[in-house]
Amino acid sequence: MSDTHRVRTPNKSILGTVKPPGSKSETIRALTVAALANGRSHIYGALRAEDTAAMIGVLRAFGIVVNDESEPWTVDGTGGHLMTPDSPLDVAESGLTARIAIALATLAEGETVIDGRGRLRERPISPLIQAIGEQGVRITANEDQLPVTVGGQGGLWGGQMTIDCSQSSQFATALLLIAPMTTERATIRVEGLEGSAGYLAVTAQVMIAFGADVSPTFIGFEVARGGYVATDYVVEPDASAGVYPMVAAAITGGRVVLPGLSMSSEQPDILVTSRLKQMGCRITEEANAIVVDAVDVALSAIDTNMTAAPDGALALVVACLFAEGESRIRGLGSLRFKESDRLSALSGELSRLGSSISLEEDSLVVRPSPLVGAKVDPHGDHRIAMSVALVGLCVEGVSIANPDVVNKTWPGYWKMLDTLVDEI
Numbered sequence: 001m002s003d004t005h006r007v008r009t010p011n012k013s014i015l016g017t018v019k020p021p022g023s024k025s026e027t028i029r030a031l032t033v034a035a036l037a038n039g040r041s042h043i044y045g046a047l048r049a050e051d052t053a054a055m056i057g058v059l060r061a062f063g064i065v066v067n068d069e070s071e072p073w074t075v076d077g078t079g080g081h082l083m084t085p086d087s088p089l090d091v092a093e094s095g096l097t098a099r100i101a102i103a104l105a106t107l108a109e110g111e112t113v114i115d116g117r118g119r120l121r122e123r124p125i126s127p128l129i130q131a132i133g134e135q136g137v138r139i140t141a142n143e144d145q146l147p148v149t150v151g152g153q154g155g156l157w158g159g160q161m162t163i164d165c166s167q168s169s170q171f172a173t174a175l176l177l178i179a180p181m182t183t184e185r186a187t188i189r190v191e192g193l194e195g196s197a198g199y200l201a202v203t204a205q206v207m208i209a210f211g212a213d214v215s216p217t218f219i220g221f222e223v224a225r226g227g228y229v230a231t232d233y234v235v236e237p238d239a240s241a242g243v244y245p246m247v248a249a250a251i252t253g254g255r256v257v258l259p260g261l262s263m264s265s266e267q268p269d270i271l272v273t274s275r276l277k278q279m280g281c282r283i284t285e286e287a288n289a290i291v292v293d294a295v296d297v298a299l300s301a302i303d304t305n306m307t308a309a310p311d312g313a314l315a316l317v318v319a320c321l322f323a324e325g326e327s328r329i330r331g332l333g334s335l336r337f338k339e340s341d342r343l344s345a346l347s348g349e350l351s352r353l354g355s356s357i358s359l360e361e362d363s364l365v366v367r368p369s370p371l372v373g374a375k376v377d378p379h380g381d382h383r384i385a386m387s388v389a390l391v392g393l394c395v396e397g398v399s400i401a402n403p404d405v406v407n408k409t410w411p412g413y414w415k416m417l418d419t420l421v422d423e424i
Contacts, residue, residue, distance in 0.1 A: 003403075006392075007398045010420075012252075014248050016257075016420045020242040021238055021409075023236050023239070023267060024051055026202060026235045028096050029203055031059060032055070032177050034075035034077055037228035037229055037231070038077055038078075038230060039077060039230035042072040043072055043074075043235060050407050050408045051408055054093075056068060058104070063082060064077070080178075084152065085113075088113035089113065089114045091146075092117055092120075098123075098125070099170045099171060102129075104178065106135070106137050106152050106178065107178060113148070114150070123337055124144070124145070126141070127164040128175070132156070138151035139151065155182060156183070157184060158179070158185060158225065163191065165192055166192030172188060172190045172193070173199065173200060175188055179223035182223075185225055186222070186225070187217075187222055189219045194307055196268055199268060204216065204221065210230075211226075212226070212228055238410075239261060243315040244315055244416075246272060250279065250294045251299070255294065257291050259289040262288070263283075263290065269312030272313075276294075279302050280299055298324060299322055307332075314383050314384070317366060323366075329363060330363040331363075332362050333362035340379035343359055349376045349377060353376070354371045373396050373398050374399075375399045376388045381405065386413055
């Protein structure tokens with residue numbers, strides 16, 4: 001692909017069907033627990049993208065056989081007995097893979113180095129380092145950032161573990177995934193969790209599917225020792241990906257069907273459907289699919305808290321550009337610690353397109369204003385690229401620099417947008 005992608009602007013409302021790719025969150029979690037199970041597991045509907053490729057590379061470095069060449073993927077688990085990698089692990093730019101790799105390294109016997117690229121080297125990991133260090137594991141980092149060196153001792157002791165999740169729920173996910181392998185029953189106390197709590201529900205869901213005994217408590221989770229059982233796991237379509245065609249329908253006054261998605265999903269970004277409903281869209285479930293219908297709808301402004309689904313909030317902000325009145329999206333503080341500082345990046349790039357948008361602490365305030373086409377810098381962030389590109393469905397001349405950044409989680413994103421335009 002060229003170094004710039006120009007978004008095609010349809011002359012009518014978007015009408016189409018989009019099946020989002022498999023959930024990145026579920027794919028990476030399922031790969032991990034399948035690797036820790038005894039025997040061969042099959043993973044159906046997995047996401048093939050840069051982040052999941054990074055996770056597969058990590059598992060192979062630990063001696064796990066993963067076959068992702070055909071559907072379903074297979075993983076030959078070793079019951080938690082991991083080889084010590086003979087070279088540093090490259091987790092690319094995947095934050096979830098990095099945090100899980102650090103936890104997995106405690107199961108090996110010997111020294112493992114985990115490193116990444118780009119902004120991932122700036123993203124926080126100190127709470128996970130502290131929690132693992134309190135288990136007696138020798139773990140060091142570069143000023144509490146990647147690269148990290150873990151002196152694995154074949155596993156953690158367990159007992160009570162406390163993890164600060166004020167910056168990311170992924171720290172707790174990493175501990176949870178290895179908790180069934182601890183010597184003693186694990187009690188994981190989760191502190192400071194402000195957003196993305198639903199991702200811990202996804203973690204528990206995957207663990208339970210592979211036979212783990214995990215129970216939520218008022219303070220976190222109780223996890224019994226006993227490991228995992230190899231199984232066949234079906235990955236749901238990704239709600240985080242689904243929000244983009246949802247918003248495409250909303251802002252163009254169109255209708256989109258998303259097969260495989262359900263309102264009852266544990267995925268946090270399914271929350272975007274309820275927010276679009278508040279803005280006036282008709283949201284229904286039909287034949288194992290979510291339908292977003294905005295035909296003849298004038299979008300209303302919204303004032304809402306998106307702490308529980310900050311990633312999906314980016315696309316929701318774009319929907320607010322086309323609403324009547326001032327909108328305020330609150331609870332977005334965790335977005336500062338992603339692939340970019342998403343609060344600054346999104347507000348800056350939407351301003352480039354003429355929007356009247358302001359950043360007020362951890363909220364974005366959007367006021368109606370005329371929009372214009374321009375070249376947008378996604379700041380190396382797949383979700384900034386995918387969100388801002390939606391403006392181009394309504395405004396001529398929007399182009400995205402470094403368009404391949406979407407390959408991190410949805411390599412077919414630009415084809416999807418073109419297909420929606422062509423289906424009109």
